[in-house]
Amino acid sequence: MINIYFLDQYQRDQIGFTYVINQLEVITPLGDKLRKNIKPFNESSKHLLIDELNNIESIINNYVSSKQLFKNIERLFCKIKDISNSLIRCENGSPLDDVELFEIKSFALVIYELRECFNELNLELHLKDINFISLEPVINLLDPEGKKLPTFHIYDKYSDKLKEIRNKKRSIEKEIFTSSDETSITSLKEKRLSYVVLEEEEELNIRKFLSNNIKNYIDIIRENIRSVGKLDFLIAKSKLTITLNGSRPNISDSMYIKIIDGVNPEVASILKKKSKIFTPVTIEIASGTTVITGANMGGKSITLKTLVLNILLTQMGFFVFCNEATIPLLDFIYFISDDLQSVHQGLSTFGAEIMKLKQVLAHSKNKNGLITLDEFARGTNPKEGSFLVKSLCKYLNKLQSISLISTHYDNIVDSTMVHYQVIGLKQLSFDSLKKSIDLNKTHSIEIIQDHMNYRLERVSKENNVPKDALNICILLGLEEEIIEIAKNLYNQSLEEGD
Incomplete structure (x- = not known):
């Protein structure tokens, strides 16, 4: 919501503020949120404004000499999704689905790479209020095979019971595939269905287990979310400054x-x-x-x-x-x-x-x-x-x-x-x-x-x-009689001190 004490949307359009904001090349949905909900600093938050300006200055000073590292950060930003709603659901005790668990795993893997780029830039020494915290426990939780691949499913490694159910289900599926007896196939399909139900029940138990464990890291994940959005917004501000010579x-x-x-x-x-x-x-x-x-x-x-x-x-x-x-x-x-x-x-x-x-x-x-x-x-x-x-x-x-x-x-x-x-x-x-x-x-x-x-x-x-209005009339060829009357009135007003 726009603070009307600092111009409404129509006035911001008028003065060119909206144009400037639209030039910001934010990449992540988190940075875009900050762009859309930008708020003014005030006297009580002056120290935060100084920090913000210092941050922009630090990025500008490093951007040209470390352009490739910044490009790497921006490449990683392209992989970021807003997982805030999933965190709220997790916090409220709802088991996360496979897509949500995949997105949280992907986010944790991106933070792993971001931390490496960020540390290589040495910006953690200069940028205030940006703090990328390791999400290694979350990665280990959602990547039990340790492959660090940006994929997710409910792995057999999570449960011996699940592994056994899936093995039996696969065995039945092979029998169905090789059988030619319709009565036998019907019986096997009913048997397979019972294992599908057992598999879904066990997968739900595992998703509950994973969600409960992720809940322990929600504050850390949110800190990383905030830092991603802020860094994205700061880099966009800095690039705009460089482009437009601010x-x-x-x-x-x-x-x-x-x-x-x-x-x-x-x-x-x-x-x-x-x-x-x-x-x-x-x-x-x-x-x-x-x-x-x-x-x-x-x-x-x-x-x-x-x-x-x-x-x-x-x-x-x-x-x-x-x-x-x-x-x-x-x-x-x-x-x-x-x-x-x-x-x-x-x-x-x-x-x-x-x-x-x-x-x-x-x-x-x-x-x-x-x-x-x-x-x-x-x-x-x-x-x-x-x-x-x-x-x-x-x-x-x-x-x-x-x-x-x-x-x-x-x-x-x-x-x-x-x-x-x-x-x-x-x-x-x-x-x-x-x-x-x-x-x-x-x-x-x-x-x-x-x-x-x-x-x-x-x-x-x-x-x-200055008599610019009168001179413009002369230059544009207004009737001479009108010009002469205007000149006389002008001179008369000077004499009267009006």
Whole structure:
């Protein structure tokens, strides 16, 4: 079950978390359980998070130099089945059937080989909370002939009585095969049936005996099950980190977040298919309100999703997709955008935002976390919207929680808040960009996107607000009369200090 204080499933899909989780190459059903039921760490389990990050780092440091040994471990993982239900049945006193006994024997044999590979890697000295314990007694119990073959049946060696019954049954079967007298064959078949019943009774007694003995090792078997799942999950996390060039996050003791060159793998993958490159995100935020402004084509939403994704990954015990990251353990992470699931359930965009915001604010009164609002109040009229956003920024600025708000409204930030702007088009030669568009008007949007600088810059109140929205209208060839009216209104607002 998903912890809704760390985004619901829809929001995890939005920010690219589900994409990352689906990239994990877990092999065993035990590792897959951990992947599906991943839970966030918190302040009280910070030491466990540190252990998790140390474990990933140890595997990464050893993976390339010991690739064949890891391949051997992964090959053994392919043989693992989830025997948890069989253990429960055994614990409850039910005799296990031949298939269940076969699977437990196979598991014990895999653990035998896994221990050898694991010991050869010397990872037991570096990986915490992974402990493969010998299941030799279980192997001996289920492999009385000592052949260590991945097969199982009720062996004659378990019982002299069983051996005698089977010998007599086989002898009768030979007589049936060689006899040509129908009356004699009928009599022999009845006799054989009585031995089949005796054989089944004795086999049941043996399965009861084996099940009762296995019960003595259930805790050890479960410890091995847990270790298999955890190692599988850790290796998957480590391989993903190597593949996507992740790095270890620093865990902050204060409400302070720093991301340097953060990447969103899902968006980066989409852009790569279009032969485009993801622009990394660099930002520092702390308690109170931070505002990001910029035109609607400026990538503010992707910036927020990239930030939230990497913070959530840290909280879940992953390495992050940044060159450097400093992130605290939070009590909650909220991400509110105008693409809320509630909209698809019939609630208006603005109504859905307000309902979610009420929940966020109630939780933030006694907890510290991250509140991220993407273009809040975009769905209402601009004047009211700007007043609401400004009011909300002032309120959130008093909290210990970290709040990050993207908006295209002007005059939202005051001197007590941190302000970032998307650089956008302001560093470009406007005339030369317009010439490029005039020569290829059918691809005007793509040309603007290719030249847009999606990086953030920290700005002061004295910085001029970029006119990207107005410039985009000019570049796309909006009627000149409309452009002139907009310019006049813009200049007028500057003169009035609005």
